[in-house]
Amino acid sequence: MNIEKKNGEHFRVTPWEVHGEVDYEKLIRDFGVEKINEQILEKIKKHTKELHFMLRRGVFFAHRDLNWVLNQYEKGEKFFLYTGRAPSGPVHLGHLMPWIFTKWLQDKFNAELWFQFPDEEKFLFKQGLSFEKAQEYLNDNILDVIALGFDPKKTRFLVDTMHANLMYKEACKVAKKITFSMVKSSFGMNEQSNIGSIFYTSMQAVPAFLPSVLKSRNIPCLIPHAIDQDPHFRLTRDILPKLGYYKPASIQCLFLPPLSGMNSKMSSSESASAILTSDSPNEVEAKIKKYAFSGGRDTVAEHRKHGGVPEKDISYQYLKMLFEPDDKKLQKIHDNYKSGKLLTSELKEILIEKINMFLKEHQKKKTLAKKQVKKFLKW
């Protein structure tokens, strides 16, 4: 599928770029994923008791075969989780969002997690990125993931170049079933695409069935991920049954928007767009104050009179999507902002404090994580 054409001219979502204001309803139709509805939320809740706020608020909004994976779970067949990170820069808040949710799933379902670091992916897709640089990012990104508190006994990291002895052979089995014509229509590959980028999707397919290979039995897989990765997993789902494995299920989230507004997604390559996990309290404060797009009015007087627009306000959105788990507190912020009682500057202060509290802890845990790397990498 040529995503660009299908999505029209206003926005574009591929595994390598997200442009424009994303119309998620259109994406659901174009990608052919299912919307997460009340019924499936109830089904999750049966097992988790409470629902994560990212589910309650539709941050995770779409899925494939989530019903099936829960049915299997109810029959006693546990699933494993698979997610990942292609190192190509420092980690920002947008990256953390699905990982935080993944950790919740791990805890609630006592699930094994396979976390892939495809360290060759961005090298292959970005002209200027060297392997050396990608691996510097890898070493740093790994610490961010560990810092989130994944259970080292139930979490295995897969670094494509380091675990190629396990992965390359399995990737070849996938690759034999995928033609150039298929990657052309799934990812828009063309005659000038390099042959590493053409092959790459087979490597991304591997963690979805590697545990089944290693344990010699078919194990259901659930992939929490941002929706831009769906084209990979759509292909994976086509191929895996041909190799005798289950189709992986998936649960998909929105993009955390950049500081600049409700457009595309947060990106480390634009400094005015992202809060990095390495940012200092002063940097966070400065970035939010300077760049966080405001849904407020031009003057205080007007704001008091007409109120702000939380739907367009980045600070409110970050609270909703990531930093204020308490629905009541969030509602209050929403209402006060909308009524004009809460000013943009005050809203920003709330967010700054939340982020800095989070990052202080995260940075501490990241330092401690250095001692744990081996446990996650060598298993």
Added chain:
Amino acid sequence: MNIEKKNGEHFRVTPWEVHGEVDYEKLIRDFGVEKINEQILEKIKKHTKELHFMLRRGVFFAHRDLNWVLNQYEKGEKFFLYTGRAPSGPVHLGHLMPWIFTKWLQDKFNAELWFQFPDEEKFLFKQGLSFEKAQEYLNDNILDVIALGFDPKKTRFLVDTMHANLMYKEACKVAKKITFSMVKSSFGMNEQSNIGSIFYTSMQAVPAFLPSVLKSRNIPCLIPHAIDQDPHFRLTRDILPKLGYYKPASIQCLFLPPLSGMNSKMSSSESASAILTSDSPNEVEAKIKKYAFSGGRDTVAEHRKHGGVPEKDISYQYLKMLFEPDDKKLQKIHDNYKSGKLLTSELKEILIEKINMFLKEHQKKKTLAKKQVKKFLKW
């Protein structure tokens, strides 16, 4: 380059198929390799004292940059050898030919040899071949290679799926420099080619510079191989300088013809075509007697009168290319056959005895080789 078109309709040579009566002069022009001439033979002889009969008789007939690699050697910069075997069936005499010569080079130049077993290649290119079957062949083929007497201290085996931790990352570096368009013109890939086969040439490039990577210095590489593999190494030669490595040099041999006549090359998939290294004395005798194409005349009387045609006689060709290193003895056989003094049946007896003597030893060494596998694989 679309080899099929370039070679015309009478024969075709690609890394995956050889059809028709090969016009080697045309291949030299089409591939753009250099013919091995007297001057370069003299240069080799300076170091080896004697010339291997495969050089004297033009079995190794073409090269790329052989002069350069010898010049570097004279300046004190030693080269390593790289050759390989893609396991997809049992080993036959045609496979042994370049390996026997490679062993001679190893001995004469005291050269390290990197022997690649791309166990994914034929899996990716042959519809019906499973990985399990390819790896059965691998286990057997490895023994054939060891049986030839390569120095375990100076020989390293690279099995693509087993050594992927070392190879995949380097292959990605190559792959980033090769477009689909390039493999389309080099190998005739098309929209229906699977993405593993499209990527594969990058893996075949790796052994040509992996020793340089591991030793952190640029080391010249010489690849002895049958000429059908030239399209791979032509691409490799284009890419390696872009990664900071020397272009690998190569020395290329003819194909050992099948039993059926001077056409295409010996192939294990046709039982009437090949002598396998596992054949018993009786099998060898039966195959040669039944299938080895004869350059003799229809009746003994005619043969005595007009003589045979050694150029077309498979038994004579096998003696020339592989089994009779003594030039004087070969010349005598040639002259007697041509004059009609030597009958086809007698010529076949000479060959049968030679092959069976060789295979008796080879099979013994192959059994002993089992104990050595580890040394070659784990280094």
